[in-house]
Amino acid sequence: GAVVSQHPSRVICKSGTSVKIECRSLDFQATTMFWYRQFPKQSLMLMATSNEGSKATYEQGVEKDKFLINHASLTLSTLTVTSAHPEDSSFYICSAFGAGQGANTIYFGEGSWLTVV
């Protein structure tokens, strides 16, 4: 199946700083990528939909100025958590959907654990 790579897998940052998480589709072009947040023992919460070359669409309640999403190419989307606070600590997961060989559904990245201290 298609491969989606997410980096870093774990990151610790100080409160008030910004951290960037990358999501790459390794063997297909991803016209659409999704960013989720997952709290322990809970389901996936969609934060935003990222379309290549256009602004991301954020879900209700998600601060677009805090969670900056950039989808500059067909294989890369980034999520930047700005001015991070301890309550932003969570498991962030990206997924990708794209046209091309092996990519006819949504595939997830490995997830990124963010700890804000």
Add this chain to the structure above:
Amino acid sequence: GENVEQHPSTLSVQEGDSAVIKCTYSDSASNYFPWYKQELGKGPQLIIDIRSNVGEKKDQRIAVTLNKTAKHFSLHITETQPEDSAVYFCAATANYGQNFVFGPGTRLSVLP
């Protein structure tokens, strides 16, 4: 919009037994139903999917059945093994290529 319910929330089975997880959806226009397995600390992995023009699909020990009339679909795992222990999510979408609506998940524990 679409709403997906999933039952049970937790399921414990003995190794070798079968496990069944059921999901119901609300949007009759939904036509694609994937299942994902999520192990602790990892991203969800697609394990099987089914489209609305098919009633059943099987891949080794895993099968999915779809009842469009009743708007439910189920995941069946036979001959369960300890490595099947994980959280399983179902999803549904009527707009292929857009986001899927996920169920709340089922935590499956396979007891040796």
